[in-house]
Amino acid sequence: MPIYEQQPDDILSADINAVQQPGPTYGDNVSPSWYDPINPLDDRRQTKELRDAAFRIDNSVGSLIATAPFNQFEDVEGYNPFEDELTLSGYEDYADAFIHSNSPQETAAIKQRIDRERNDKQMLADAGGAGVVSSIAMGVIDPINVAAMMIPGGAIVKGGSVATTAGKFALANTAGGVASEMALHSTQETRTLTESAINITLDAMIGGTLGSAAQLVKNRGELVTKVRNDLIGEQQSGQQNIPNNIPDNSSVGAMEVPNTTLEQETLKGPSFINRTMNVSPVGRVAQSPSKTARQINQQLTENNFTFAKNEEGIATFTAVETKVRGYETLVYKQVESTKDHFKQYRQSGGRDMNYYQFSEAVGDAMRNGDTHAIPQVAEAARSIRPIVEATKDRMVELGILREGVKVTTAQSYFPRIYKFDKILNDRTEFKKIIADWLEEINQTSINKAKGSLDRAEIGIDKARNASPQAERLGLEIKEAESWSGKKSLLMDDINKYQKIINEKNAVEVELNSLSNLAKLNKTQTRRQATLQRKLQRINDAENKLPALQRSVDILDNPRKFRNEHRRLTRTANSLTRHDRIRQSALNRMTPLEREELDAAADDIVNKIIGAPSGIVPSELIPDGLVKRAGFTKDRTLNIPDERIKDYLESDVNYVMENYIRQVAPEIELTAKFGRVDMDNQIKAITEEYNQLIADATTPKERSRLEARREADLRDIRAMRDRLLGTYGAPKDPASLFVRAGRVARHVNFLRLLGGMTISSLPDMARPIMQHGLRSALKPLGKMLTDISAMRIAKADLREMGIGLEYALSSRSKVIADLSDPYSRRSYLERGLQWSSQKFGNFTLMNQYTDTMKMWSGLITQSKVLKAANTLDAGGSLSKREIKKLAHIGIDESMLKRIAEQFKRHGEDLDGMLTGHSHLWDDRVVRETFQAAVLKDVRTTVITPGIGDTPLMMSSELGKIVMQFKTFFFATHNRALVSGIQSGDASFYYGALLQVALGSLVYILKAKMAGRDINTEPANLVKEGLDWSGMMGWLGEPNNVLENLSGGTYGMSAMFGGPPASRYQSRNGIGALLGPTFDLGGDIKNITSGVLNGEFDDREVRSVRKLLPFQNLFYLSPLLNQVEEQMK
The missing domain is CATH 1.10.246 (Serum Albumin; Chain A, Domain 1)
Known part of the structure; x- marks a missing residue:
């Protein structure tokens, strides 16, 4: 069993939103310095984001604008955000913000507002000095603060006191700061009193500084005279030389590349050649009038284009698509691991299970804590678990999954993929299982609701009791504060009252003695009245003394009593919240009828079997149940796997392949663009077009730009969705037309592409076209002569996702338009998929592709490492080398970092350099290097990408009519046009070799078919052009025309030979419609x-x-x- 040194998480992206390199490649990737936010000429994206964040957080106008949409939500009757504890999970500290929320949409909007505030604060904190300066700048231009600073302007008079003026400015700024903070508190949920206190203090300091500076300027004449009088000795006559210092945060030796221009993002090569790529989305957007669209196109979609910026050494962006294709390494490792453990099972004497049954047993084990009675099955499950955990952790890090997410449907997580055919055939039983589970959840929730009701009533009692206590303590604190600074007077009063109270016993004794007398004289009567008045004063003192003593206690420990007052106030204010919880609990105690449960189960089944492309949505619980007992707002079907295991796929190979192909795009799109839907990038394109349209001078030009904007956005969205596997998904995947078309494509592959390896012989010229004869042939010689070195290099390349065709057949599937990982799985379809997988091996196409990719990988890896070593040794690179490296995404600063990693981990295998990049400890360098090599290999050995084919080819009809045409569109973009763009001699002599090999294919094919061979030079050239694919998609219309006209029209008529042989086996309908x-x-x-x-x-x-x-x-x-x- 092979042992892989690279951990599964090494394949994942290094950081969120494109980790920045110390030696920046692109202008937008340079971290802002402290002065950039106040530099009006700095319009880089990061600086704009800092300013925007500070405007929303530290400016009352910006904060108000950020809350503008919050009065547009329709109330939902009976809605209560506290109904389910999970609703406010992660937002407990801001629970009071949700008290007046009357709909799920408003709750989500409040969460979004809180998230934005927290993200803005984190961004400002991470930016260091730049963040502080941004906050100060936005606070200074706050209208409230500006008005406050205008008030003391008249205090600046010539000869005035600096201290007095500074004090007036400080006082005015403090007042403005208090007003500003009050405004910010009213529009922000996360602002704290500590922040406000700090900001008000800073306002006072800034006000004092501005006031003193203003007064000093006003008094500058007197100050200069004073200084001159105080100077001793002669005045200095020469001017001091002040150096133009580099800012502290500038990197010495790293070239700061400015933001690229539209011209730099322009394609090289003749424009009429570039326009032939307008049939494909990647080619169209690459020629967009929007610079932003061009840049996002590069970041999203893999291409082999040469841009003007490459000649300046500015690297092309690493595409998300390339990084996603690197995840095939994980699929390969999982497949090989399962195969190895099956071999161990067979070697141990196991005969009860075939390979498919063994794979299903591994899937079952992964649902049950990676345990199984058969040790090889359990070990296989444990060996795959790190892949699942690594992807899960990355998704949590990016916010795709919630922090602390746990498995609730099984002992351990195993991706859930449904057996659609099984559900269709046994719908009644599946629906009953779902309905029974819904009923149990409902009853469990009713039982929990009773406990919630009890807790809510206790909370209500506490809140009601706390309200008068809080009010009383508040009055006591207020009374105590009235004595602040007068404690000695307070103690005097206490002592005075205490002395009065001490006389009570004597007064009462004397009064009692007088009351016992039968008759009082005048003196005794007056004495009795005096004593009664005195006793009243004593009673008054007794009543007042506790309040005074309480004031002393509060003044001695104010923090304790204020904290207690806040606690009581919070408890009292929780009355509304507990009352709503009580109402929610009462509502949840109403059970669902069986008819309702059956209807809900039926709706869930419909959503599962009707899911586009088999990608079942996570929100399956119907809307009507969400408000009822037991069902959370996320609407997830959390039924245990064990209860529906007969309706779930357990084949670990099938499930893991689909799982990785589903999560990989989500991870990489989020890491690069912040969100899977690329919403911010689409907005950026729209905003740039708005400016272009505003700058247009004629209605015709504006109309053209409007149409082009829609086309660019359509293409960007389409390529994104192709990467996700959802573009062109049929509304009814189970329909006869869709499934019959899928079966037909598999059958076509098996019956028509048996000779595809021979047809691919011209690919042998591609490494020469891409890299030149000398660079290509040396690694080939090493491959053929040094088996041990090749074994090391092969393992290295497989860690990058190169050379995995024998196990995965990924290129053959794409070329044959069979890359439909979410297809239904009837026995017929499963058998055809297995046959198609093996067919690539039977034809030797997979082995041939692996060899070609290994060869190309050795060339690219060795060239990059040699260039890195040359720079590290103090040498220089030619302009051609710099352009080639920038073309695949590597600039000179990255080469230096690559050289450092190669010195620590790389190996020179007798002239063939291999980097062992999976061991590199600089993750950014590792990923950049691996993506560059993988991109070059995929374009050298042409592997179609998400942007190479027309969008109509993603429709079901397009897949049928255009089957086997994918390769020609990819060849057009990645070989023909890109070769002309590069302008290298190697492309042209490589093209001659490719045409010669195409002629050889014609001869071999004719011999295999038993047809006559026309060896006339003109015919051989024509056939060589056609079979080599050098004409790209331009050759396809010609072949169709020749087939339909019998050679009367087309290229054959020009050359004077027979019609093109490649379509001779097809009838007219087949030539036209596939x-x-x-x-x-x-x-x-x-x-x-x-x-x-x-x-x-x-x-x-x-x-x-x-x-x-x-x-x-x-x-x-x-x-x-x-x-x-x-x-």
Whole structure:
């Protein structure tokens, strides 16, 4: 079993939103310095984001604007945000902000506002000095603060006191700061009193500084005179030389590349050649009038284009698509690990399970804590677990998943993919299982609601009791504060009252003695009245003394009593919240009827079987249940896997391949663009077009720009969705048309592409076209002669996602338009998928592709490492080398960092350099290097990408009509146009070699088919151009025309030879509408022959063409003989 040194998480991106490099490559990637936010000429994206964040956080107008949409939500009757604890999970500290929320949309908006405030604060904090300066600048231009600073302006008079003026400014700024903070508190949920206190203090300091500075300027004449009088000795006559210092945060030796211009983002090469790429979205957007669209196009979609900036050494962006393709390494490792453990199972004597059953057992084990009675199954599950955990952790880091997310449906997480056919065939039982589970959840929630009701009533009682206590304590604190600074007077009063109270016993004794007398004289009567008045004063003192003593206690420990007052106030204010919780609990105690549960289960089943492309949405619980007991706002179907395991896919190979292909784009899109939907980037394109349209001078030009904006946004969205696997998804994936089309494409692949390896022989010229003869042939010689070195290099390249075709057949599937990972899985479809997977190995296409990619990978890796070593040794690179490296995404600053990693981890295998990049400790360098090598390999050995084909080819009809055309569109973009753009001699002599190899393919194909070979030079050149693919998609219309016209029109008529041989086996309908309609024509021929009793050569040929593997190059000669005997 192979041991891989690279951990699964090494394949994942290094950081959120494109980790910045110390030696920046692009202007927008340079971290702002402290003075950039106040530099009006700095319009870089990062600086704008800092200013925007500070405007929203520290400016009352900006904060108000940020809250503007919050009065536009419709109330939802009975809605309560406190109904479910998960609703406010992570927002407990801001619970009071949700008290008046009356709809889920308003709750989500409040969360978004809180998130934005926290993100803005974090961005400002991370920016260091630049963040502080941004905040100060936005606070200074706050209208409240500006008005406050205007008030003491009249205090600046010549000869005035600096201290007095500074004090007036400080006082005015403090007042303005208090007003500003009050405004900010009213519009922000996360602002704290501590922040406000700090900001008000800063306002006072800034005001004092401005006031003193203003007064000093006003008094400058007197100050200069004073200084001159105080100077001793002669006045200095020369001016001091002040150096123009580099800012402290500038990097010495790193070239700061400014933000690129539209001209720098322009394609090289003749414009009429570039315009031939307008059939593909990547080619269209690359020529957009919007610079932002061009840049986002590069960041999203892999391409082989040469841009003007590459000649300046400015690197092309690393595309998200390239990084996503690197995840194939994880799929490969999972597949190989499962195979290795199956071999161990068989070697240990296990015979009860075949490979498919073993793969299903591994999937079951992954749902059950990676445990199984068969040790090889358990070990296989444990070996795959790090892949799942690594992707989960990355998704949590990027915010795709919630922090602390836990598995609730099984002992351990295993991606859930449904068996659609099983559900369709056994819908009633599946619906019953769902309905039973819904009923149990409802009943469990009712039981929990009773506990919530009890807790809410306790809370209500506490709140009601706390309200008068808080009010009383507040009055006591207020009374105590009235004695602040007068404690000695307070103590005097206490002592005075205490003395009065001390006389009480004596007064009462004397009064009692007087009251016992039968008759009082005048003196005794007066004495009694005096004593009664005195006793009243004593009673008054007794009443007042506790309040005075309480004031002393509060003044001695004010923090304790203020904290207690805040606690009581919070408890009292919780009355509304507890009352709403009580109402929610009462509502949840109403059980659902069985009819409601069955209807909800039916709705869930419909959503599952009707999911586009098999990607089932996470929100399956119907809206009507969300308000009922037991069902959370996220609407996730959290039924345990064990209860529906018969309806879930368990084949670990199928599930993990689809899981990785689904999460990889989500991870990389979020890491690069911040969100999967690329909303900010789409807005940026729209805003730039708004400016272009505003600057346009004629209505015609504005109309053209409007149309181009819509086209660019459509293309960007389409390429994003293609990467996600959702573009062109059918509304009803289970429909006969969709499934029949999928089956037909698999059948076409098996019956028509048996000779695709021979057809790919011209690809042998691609490394020469891309890199030159000398650079290409040296690694090839090493491959053929040094097996041990090649073994090391091969393992290194596989860590980058290169050379995995034998296990995955990914290139063959893309070329044959079979890359549909979410297809349904009937026995027929599963069998065809397995056959298609193996067919690439039977034809030797996968082995050939692996060899070609390994060769190309060795060339690219060695060239990059040699260039890095040259720079590290003090040498220099030619302009051509700099352009080539920038073309694949590496600039000179990155080369220096690559050299450092190579010195620590790389190896020189007798002239062939290998980096062992999976061991590199600088993750940014590792990912940049690996992506550059992978991109160059995928463009050298042409592997179609998400932007290479017309958008209509993603529709079901387009897939049928245009099957097997993908390669030609990709060749057009990645070989023909890009080669002309580069202008290298290697492209042209490589093209000659490719045409020669195309002629060889023509001869071999003709021999295999038993056709005559026309060796006239003109015909060989024509066939060489056609079979080599050098004409890209431009050759396809010609072949269709020749087929339909019988060679009367087209290139053959110009050269004077027979029609193109590549379409000779197709009928006219097949040439025009693709191999599936050609298949229909053959079926028609056979049917007609059987019905008419005329089964001649045409019908025999049609039968032959229907057979899978019929043109497999090593079987074809035998089948030719059988066909001849049947005619």
